[in-house]
Amino acid sequence: MLSYEMDSRPDTNQADSRITHKPKACDRGLVTSTTAPPHAKFSLITPFLGPPTALREFLRKLIACELHPGEIIVVDNGEEHVLGPVAREFDRVRIIHEPEPGPGPARNAGAAVANFDVIAFLDQDCSPMPGWARAVSDAFQDESVSIVAGQVHSYISDNFSDASVVAYQKVFAHRNDLNIRNGFVGTGNLAVRKHVFDKVGGFSGINRSEERDWSSRATKAGFSLGYSPEMGVHHPMSRSIEQLHFRVRREYALEYLTRVEDYGERISLFREAVNVLWELAGELHDIAQTDRVPSVRERILAAVCCARLAGRKILTIAGVVLSGSASDVISEWRVRTVSRGK
Secondary structure, X not given: OOEEOOOOOOOHHXXXXXXXXXXXXXXXXXXXXXXXXXXXXXXXEEEEOOOHHHHHHHHHHHHOOOOEOOEEEEEEOOOOOOOHHHHHHOOOEEEEEOOOOOHHHHHHHHHHHOOOOEEEEEOOOOEEOOOHHHHHHHHOOOOOOOEEEEEEEEEOOOOOOOHHHHHHHHHHOOOHHHHHHOOXXXXXXXXXXXXXXXXXXXXXXXXXXXXXXXXXXXHHOOOOEEEEEEEEEEEEOOOOHHHHHHHHHHXXXXXXXXXXXXXXXXXXXXXXXXXHHHHHHHHHHHHHHOOOOOOHHHHHHHHHHHHHHHHHHHHHHHHHHHHOOOHHHHHHHHHHHHHHOO
16 A cells, blocks of 8 residues: 555554564564565665675565565675675675765665666665565556655664653654655655656755755655555664754754755744744644553653753754854764764
């Protein structure tokens, strides 16, 4: 089933059943059979930072799907060029290198060499659920479909110490159904026709919010943003308020760059703080209405996390506005992202 814009919501009860625990190995698509499944006619592209062992694990999850991508293009975005030999261990896998840091340039490099009419982007920390590849293939049987974002089921990984962070992510983390209502799609689990991607253009680099920027260009070009709950993947939750805030800081810094440098807008600290508080009110309303956290305790914890993030957002805005630059925040993101892959 494929839905568009705001027409449909996923089965939240099903999502909740997957969101509160770390999936078992069999749930996460590890190899269970030596029988080769058929191949779907789409190219899968994954930006990758990490050692060969991590890439092998990722590829084993993919080949355990009941339907294989027609080709898998891994874009090595690291500095050490150590992933090449892994390609020889798997069928239909190519590894290319993109020296410019960031998932956007890496995805663009993969799309440039893709051989199929549909390309799917999957982040390395996403584990495809059973039926994912079939859902990608089925979605594009309809010739009117151009862009499809899939469901992301968050799960709790190890070493959690903050229950409010867990409760918050149960409500808000990686909600492509909500993202589409706000006019953009997440790129970690996304499929698009190649000619559409070529017309819209590639993703931005790390100095822009590639998801919002690309989605804006796609809708302005006349393409609808679709959503498929069957196109599901697992993704680990952030472990702490610091990890959540790290993502928030970059988003605000990138928004600042767009509004100030591209449009010449003057940013008012007071106005931005009011906007954050307005967003907080909306999030608290969502928490009160959602069925993704059924207990009163979890709702309170999610609200506490919202308030903590709102305070950190205001501090981030203050730092960016008073300094007149977002370069420090973006540089920190670049350093931490690159170091993660070493």
